[in-house]
Amino acid sequence: MSSTTVSDTDPFRLLTDWLAEAKRTEIADANAMTLATCGADGQPDARIVLLKSHDEQGLVFYTNYESRKGQELAENPRACLNFHWKTLQRQVRVLGRVEKVDPVEADGYFASRPRISKLGAWASDQSRPLAERSVLEARLAEAEARFPDNNVSRPPHWSGFRVVPLRFEFWREMPYRLHDRLILSRASETGAWETSRLFP
Template sequence: MSDPFSLFGDWLTEAARSEPNDPNGMALATVGQDGQPSLRMVLLKDWGPDGFVFYTNFESRKGQELQAHPKAALLFHWKSLRRQVRIEGPVSTVSAAEADAYFASRPRDSQIGAWASDQSRPLESRAAFLKRIAVQTARFGMGPVARPPHWSGFRVHPVAFEFWRDQRFRLHERIVFSRDGEGWREGMLYP
């Protein structure tokens, strides 16, 4: 095996059959201006040889951190399979056309929520948020909801993968891939 994307695809397919919730859930690690790491769960929305895509509010903490320091680490953990995949690499923004297409595919309530939420900023009460949702719902009426200018996606371009598989007696299997020109170098790590 010298293609980490094929292996990832196989594992994701298995996860989709066995994980009860969000097999596309991944931990996203970023770093702030002060060097402090920050970690949260996001959902993988697209992937392929050009990278792994998720969407967010660019004014959120993760959005600001990724724009200031465009590198990230991802972690997929599939407990039911006893497997995980780590991915590291530089980050770029998706095209406006990609962001528009994905935004248009979201449920209407999620589209409204993207306008109503000042993601990662202090919220005085749940009632205040619900009021903002009502205001945005009235604003758009029954018409289409345009993508907010502050909402788009990021693509993590892998330079490193680690595929971890649980084994008996903690003698785990760790397969690593690192970018080598246009291809990949494959190896293993001690558990």
Template sequence: MIPEKSDPLELFAAWYAEAEKSEPNDPTALSLATVGPDGTPAVRMVLLKGFDASGFVFYTNHESRKGEHLLAHPKAAMLFHWKSLRRQIRLEGPVAPTTAEEADAYFGSRDRGSQIGAWASDQSRPLESRFALEKRVAEYAARHVIGKVPRPPHWSGFRLKPLLIEFWQDGAFRLHDRLEYRRPSPDAPWTTRTLYP
């Protein structure tokens, strides 16, 4: 059985710390599901850049497909799958933009090549050739030879404030352990229940 805690963030932090030690590639990788204007779901991988009582943070181009989805329909779902631990965690809830100060601080911590790439990439839009992308990277690199690279106005973060967090652990004969935390609003207390596999 999964040990129940009063605050699911404690359990998330413990599992996340284990994943940081055991995952061969990137324990921060998660699947992010959003909903398009016609109600069609879309999912892709992003990287977790922070979590605390206020939510789970990731960054992206707001003009990308996921950015447009989240601005129009500010709800999302996340899934962490740590294969080495045979565990996964699902989260669902409303999404809100991070503050400009948070986005500036994170953007400033990225390596310069990634900062230039954020300016050069028209994320999710058609690309005529790899050469066209490389040309844009060279152009933006030339514009920002000296000094700090400013954060593009269309590049920022989102914070998912979970209303549901489910912890899943693999079990023999597919008799998995599932522990669900749920609350009606981001400020409400959590309730828990175990689920059939």
């Protein structure tokens, strides 16, 4: 990478490099990313989720499929991700199609979670109205009684999504707002990556 511009032809390699740098400099959750979706009603929505894995197949996060984002992605399986690392003065935007991860892959990740997080996946009707906190606490207690040890199975409604990218934008802050913007895009999911730049 030069001193003035971002340079690479492999977006996954560049993302891996930037994530590694972010993990050394960010206070917490260097893998946090904004997930933007748009359901059938045409109303856009955004929230922060955590990147749990990535490779040349795409970027993976996990959630309740019955949540608002899960329903929106079922209606319109396309999304935009945005990483922002303030200390590095960098951003990465990713646009692409979204697909569900394989159940075996989801089981493997779920097994790695802390026990309380596993139980929470059973206790929470994510995105639905909650009358008061005690209701959630009672449901968590029910889940604890149902699974007395760490052998907590993955709920059928809880799994992962993979964003299969068609476009990356790697943005780096530069003096006087003359920022560097590298675009890596492809016409199809099996196509070659093409490089271009944007004015800041």
